Amino acid sequence: MARFKDFNFKLVVIEQLMYIDEKLTPRFSLAGLLKEKGLGDDSWEYAQEHDLAYKVVPEARAYFESLEIGDELLAGVEELCMDGGNRVYQECAPVWDGEDDLFDIASLDDLALLPNLRRVLGTEFLGPGLVDVLESRGVTAD
Template structure:
């Protein structure tokens, strides 16, 4: 399966990436290096979009099954670290990272729960419910 085909919605891929950030994913060093390189020169509160180099990296990132297997829970929350890696001054007050589809969640074989706080309309989470994954809000 191609890297761009695993998840239909890039913003959902960000939720998945967030879920493995504290589980020593294979890509952590590369992402940390990019973050250190580009956030130090970030023009805060300039109205700029996400850091292009980090966004490009995350879009092209192939998530390995060994990392995906570590995921038992996802959290849909505007306070997730991944959003502030991409856009350090993001305040969560717009729809920049809203999830429109969770298609591809089937790749998360060990997913058991989803914490829903924000970042999508509740109906977007219906496929989780249909698959027997518990939604907590």
């Protein structure tokens, strides 16, 4: 199983595989997880009450960090989209407006895990110089 170095890069991959392609299942729901643990079923309210506004909810981080993604699924990823409205971000930080760097990607060391990646949309979420890294590997950066 692949091991990601950059949590935010992994989230973008999860967005593609879980919420867009629907190949990575089951589909994660923070509200469902909270309900299952007896912590309520309103993720927005939970984040507000636990001083987690504009932060990744620890239960979501733990789930996504431990989520294993097989090499076959990773090989099928040809495009990634980084957008403040991504569902994975809503599941991680239900009280977040996309106006800060909470989900910015700092490293592209994990590109090797996606051998067929051809295009990345929303490259403004990448740290300085990372667009050049994409382009040097033949990945279109939009």
